[in-house]
């Protein structure tokens with residue numbers, strides 16, 4: 001499934017005052033991947049993610065997307081390249097309905113006459129057909145997250161960057177979110193930063209483990225979770241279940 005090199009960082013890093021949040025990270029992502037970034041608190045994974053999405057500018061190194069330097073660009077400039085970004089702060093239209101939110105996202109890619117059918121399909125995927133006319137601010141936390149994932153699904157970016165998409169969700173919601181991310185990965189390359197190891201086990205293909213601002217390990221979920229250095233730095237006595245994908 002994996003194709004050509006899509007995104008690459010070359011010795012990318014950032015320091016805040018004296019704190020080297022991300023040191024000099026070399027990272028390669030190939031078309032079609034669903035890559036998870038994990039690691040202990042303060043490991044630098046969110047900061048690394050924010051350098052990919054343009055929320056943080058690196059102080060060293062660079063990031064290339066399809067061979068073009070994107071580090072230093074702002075998030076909306078990066079979005080214009082066909083990269084969908086879901087940050088920890090939901091970027092939905094609070095005052096609009098579920099339907100209208102999806103409409104906004106669909107209109108970027110689709111002709112007017114194709115939009116309604118596409119929205120109906122995505123509403124089914126995200127399981128929100130029954131609340132399609134509800135205003136976003138009236139929805140539960142999980143539902144709002146799914147609307148945003150639905151907006152990504154409908155706009156079909158080439159690359160999707162997701163920062164903690166399962167944060168604050170119940171077990172049931174986490175399962176559904178995992179299914180949605182796998183659906184997004186059918187059409188887009190995906191990078192996910194996440195804490196919830198159960199969620200990671202449901203979606204993970206390749207995993208990159210961060211520790212102290214550097215990449216500690218990379219490989220399949222089974223490979224990295226079996227690695228002693230990962231257990232020492234991150235997993236400790238955490239019980240790892242290997243979900244059937």
Ligand SMILES: Nc1ncnc2c1ncn2[C@@H]1O[C@H](COP(=O)(O)OP(=O)(O)OP(=O)(O)O)[C@@H](O)[C@H]1O
Nearest residue numbers: 016019020021039040041042043044045046047048
């Ligand atoms: N804006 C900032 N100003 C100063 N220090 C920062 C800033 N952002 C991150 N840091 C520091 O950089 C280091 C890496 O933080 P980061 O949030 O990237 O880690 P993380 O792996 O995502 O952790 P968590 O899982 O807790 O979110 C930490 O020491 C953090 O305190």
